[in-house]
Amino acid sequence: MANVESDSNSNKPKKKGFISSIVSTLFFSLLISIVIECIGITFFWTELGDSHSEEMLNVEFSYLEQDFVNSFILSEPVVFAENIITNIYELIAVKTGLIEIVDGTVNDESSTVYKYINSVGVYVKAIINIILVFFVRLVILILSIPIFILAAIVGCVDGLVRRDIRRFGAGRESSFLYYHSKAWIKPLLILSWLIYLSVPFTIHPNAVFIPMAFLFGLSISITFGSFKKYL
Structure with a gap:
């Protein structure tokens, strides 16, 4: 009987903890925002292209600068956000070489990778901007x-x-x-x-x-x- 009870208890689905729920929510939010932006570039704001997400980044950061100058949680929220954005941009755009390929600064233009990424450069830039927007909003959320x-x-x-x-x-x-x-x-x-x-x-x-x-x-x-x- 004890073995049957232990087996039934082990088969019960475990509930997600609060931390895992937060991580799942953040990842899902980022994924949704990227998908929506790509769909928007394809069907809705085709003329704007990646400038749509770039404008979003500028406006969201202006909210941070105007309304979150002082905080109980962070001593210098704007500086903190600037450091995060800079580090993330360096990590996903500069160190990976994506921005160089998209901007056409790579000499090897015959490369298959170059041709592929260059053809979807608008989407690559938009995704990078959306990731930065996500982290700016995440800082605002924490504040x-x-x-x-x-x-x-x-x-x-x-x-x-x-x-x-x-x-x-x-x-x-x-x-x-x-x-x-x-x-x-x-x-x-x-x-x-x-x-x-x-x-x-x-x-x-x-x-x-x-x-x-x-x-x-x-x-x-x-x-x-x-x-x-x-x-």
Whole structure:
């Protein structure tokens, strides 16, 4: 019997941890943004080409320069982001030689690799720009974590107060509200990251994080407020 139970337990799918969920979300967001940009270049902004992603990079970085000068998390966010962008660009574009091939600065023009990459140079540049945009947004996302922490604190306090009022009054418990609101806490957090990191156009961080932080805090408030009156 013990062997049967151990086998059944081993066959159960293991739930993903929070860290693995974050890594998966970041990778999926980057993949989506690259795919959307390539589709856009092919069908929607064909005349803009890689200038579309380059403009996105400039605008997203301007948001960082204007609204995230000071932060509790990083002492110099702009300098930190500049260093990340520079290092990543050096790693994926310069050291690999991609940018040289695309720009036609490689002498061996008879090379098959040269001809292939040069023919899709617009896509290569766009992908490089999108990767840089992704990391700029990732820095902004990290700097925006305090708004979610604040929303969580407010949600906890509000929910506990309403729970105490219900506990000492004639309020009724609702397991339906509790379990459904609890189930939305993690998805709302991850969804806000996924949306912000994947959208194929420039968007101010406040347009994503403020509404999602409100919904995140509201879910926590409902969860705490609908928690059973007696432990």
